[in-house]
Every structure is written in C-alpha cells, then in structure tokens.
Amino acid sequence: MNLIPVDLVTKEHLKPEFVAINPQHTLPTLVKDDFVLWESRAIMVYLVETFGKEDDPLFPKDTEKQALINQRLQFDMGTLYQAFIDQYINWFFGYSKKTEKKEKILQEAIGFLDTFLKNSDWVAGDSLTLADISLAASISTFEVSGIDLNKHGNVSKWLQRCKDKMVGYKEINQVGLERFKTIVVNKMNKRDSQTDLVTTEEVFTATEVLKNAVKAKIIGEEFSDSINKINQAVSVH
Numbered sequence: 684m685n686l687i688p689v690d691l692v693t694k695e696h697l698k699p700e701f702v703a704i705n706p707q708h709t710l711p712t713l714v715k716d717d718f719v720l721w722e723s724r725a726i727m728v729y730l731v732e733t734f735g736k737e738d739d740p741l742f743p744k745d746t747e748k749q750a751l752i753n754q755r756l757q758f759d760m761g762t763l764y765q766a767f768i769d770q771y772i773n774w775f776f777g778y779s780k781k782t783e784k785k786e787k788i789l790q791e792a793i794g795f796l797d798t799f800l801k802n803s804d805w806v807a808g809d810s811l812t813l814a815d816i817s818l819a820a821s822i823s824t825f826e827v828s829g830i831d832l833n834k835h836g837n838v839s840k841w842l843q844r845c846k847d848k849m850v851g852y853k854e855i856n857q858v859g860l861e862r863f864k865t866i867v868v869n870k871m872n873k874r875d876s877q878t879d880l881v882t883t884e885e886v887f888t889a890t891e892v893l894k895n896a897v898k899a900k901i902i903g904e905e906f907s908d909s910i911n912k913i914n915q916a917v918s919v920h
C-alpha cells in the first residue's frame with residue numbers, strides 16, 4: 684500500500700484531479716485500480732476484510748462481535764467525534780464559539796466511552812479491534828487539543844495501552860497529531876480569549892450589512908475599502 688500525503692493546508696484536496704477521484708474531497712481516500720473508497724471507518728473494514736487474516740481479530744467473523752465493533756465505530760463518528768467537531772473544530776476554524784452546553788455534550792460522550800471500558804481493556808471486548816484504532820485516533824486528537832482526560836480514568840489508561848500496543852501508532856498517528864497541533868492548536872492558543880473570536884458568520888453578516896448600507900447611501904463609498912480590509916484581515920482559515 685502506498686500512502687500518498689494530500690496537504691489540506693495548501694488545499695490539495697480541492698484540486699480538480701483530487702475532486703475527480705473523491706467528489707466529497709475528504710481524507711483519507713483509498714484508491715485500488717478502479718475502486719475508490721472514502722470514510723476512514725469504511726476503509727478500515729474493507730482493508731481487514733480484503734487483506735486481513737482469516738477471522739482477523741481486528742474485525743472477527745462472529746456477527747455479534749462485528750456488530751459491537753460497528754456500534755463503537757458509529758458511536759465514534761456520530762456521537763463522540765461529532766461532539767468534538769461542534770465544540771473544538773468549529774472553534775479552531777472560527778466557525779462558532781465554544782459553549783458550556785457543547786462542552787457538556789462532549790464530556791458526556793467521553794463518559795460513555797469510559798463506561799464501555801469499565802469491564803474490559805479494549806472498547807469492543809477483550810482484544811484490540813478496529814473500534815480501538817478509530818477511537819484512539821479521536822481521543823488522542825482530543826488530548827493534543829488540551830482536553831483533560833484524567834477525569835475519565837478508564838479512557839486515559841486505555842489510550843496509554845493503545846500508544847504502547849498499537850502497531851504503527853507512532854509512525855502513523857503521532858505524526859499526524861504533531862502536525863494537527865502545530866497548525867491548529869497553536870494557532871488557537873494565540874487567541875487570548877474566547878471573546879477575541881469573530882466567527883466567519885459574524886464577519887459575513889457585518890460585511891453584508893456594510894455593503895448594503897453603502898448601496899443605500901446610508902454610509903459613504905469610503906466604507907467599501909474598509910469592507911475589503913475586514914475581509915482580508917479576518918482570515919479564519
């Protein structure tokens with residue numbers, strides 16, 4: 684398998700040649716001859732089912748074991764990581780402010796994971812599965828984003844277990860985390876406080892109001908220049 688880096692910062696994923704492969708322009712995207720697949724969890728299942736061992740412990744043939752892994756994978760995508768997007772990713776990129784309500788939802792979701800780990804070392808039973816790989820990618824991203832995992836004891840112990848035992852954790856996950864930290868988290872830390880954040884939506888609304896006011900001659904043409912300056916200055920991406 685060839686891992687080909689696609690740089691989100693330089694918007695390589697929006698280039699016509701990449702959009703032609705994956706119109707949703709998301710990473711990761713798998714290409715095997717004429718077959719194209721995206722959505723990381725679907726890719727993982729495909730890889731193990733196609734290239735894994737017979738009855739691979741990462742995604743065993745037993746339908747109940749599989750169902751539990753699928754439940755955890757969907758919990759990761761639809762509940763846990765979504766709560767992180769709502770509270771943190773949208774804040775990092777200036778789309779919306781953090782709120783106590785969104786923090787509570789995120790903490791509750793991490794708490795659910797903590798419960799899944801109450802009686803077992805791994806998230807879907809007694810051995811490491813695809814669910815652990817997916818959830819470790821999410822939780823380690825939370826960790827580098829400054830979310831305190833110590834109040835979720837089972838989760839922090841399990842994350843350490845993943846770091847110690849998961850093949851390729853350092854080479855694959857850690858490298859991506861470092862890059863995420865450099866690009867996003869450090870940029871966000873430069874913001875002194877939440878009140879400094881002007882969201883894209885607020886900028887859009889403000890500049891629309893100003894543009895209309897210029898058009899209606901409520902304010903003078905000289906404001907057009909300020910509108911352009913605001914648009915240029917507030918680079919939230």
Ligand SMILES: N[C@@H](CCC(=O)N[C@@H](CS)C(=O)NCC(=O)O)C(=O)O
Nearest residue numbers: 696708709710711721722723724760
């Ligand atoms: N649920 C998807 C999420 C994919 C996703 O949004 N990836 C981000 C990078 S982490 C991306 O490609 N963003 C660029 C875009 O959506 O245009 C998965 O797990 O593969």
